Amino acid sequence: MWIRVTVRGNSMSPTFADGQELLARRLLLRSPRRREVIVFRVPDAELPHRIKRVAAVAGDPVPAWLAPSVVATHVPPGFVAVVGDNARSQDSRQLGLVDCRDIVGTVRA
Structure with missing residues (x-):
């Protein structure tokens, strides 16, 4: 099943x-x-969906750029770390690890 999403920001x-x-x-x-x-x-976010790139999946070490804001040393099962392509993006540093149950889908370029 496919869904259409619009990039905001x-x-x-x-x-x-x-x-x-x-x-x-x-x-x-x-x-x-x-x-x-x-x-x-x-x-509880103002935008219904976010679009980000997966930086680390369950079992991966927590990326160094994320380590200060995440207590774990490895990404726990059922979660991913995300990052935006823009250096000023809001990502897992602010949002925390993303629960895989909140993932709507993967973008097809």
Whole structure:
């Protein structure tokens, strides 16, 4: 199943532009992979979905740039660390690790 999402903001620039429409395929039987671009829900956020790149998956060491804000040494099962393509993006440093249950799908470029 496919869903259409619209990029809001510049967090994924230069890969995706503000206002650009993307297709995302729902994840059904597999976990996201490193470097995939995912769409996920953020509870209590003003935007219904976020679009970010997977930086680390369950079992991976927590990336050094994220280590100060995450207590664990490895990404726990059922979670991923995400990063935006823009250096000023809001990502796992601010949002924390993303629960895989909140992932809506993976973007197909």
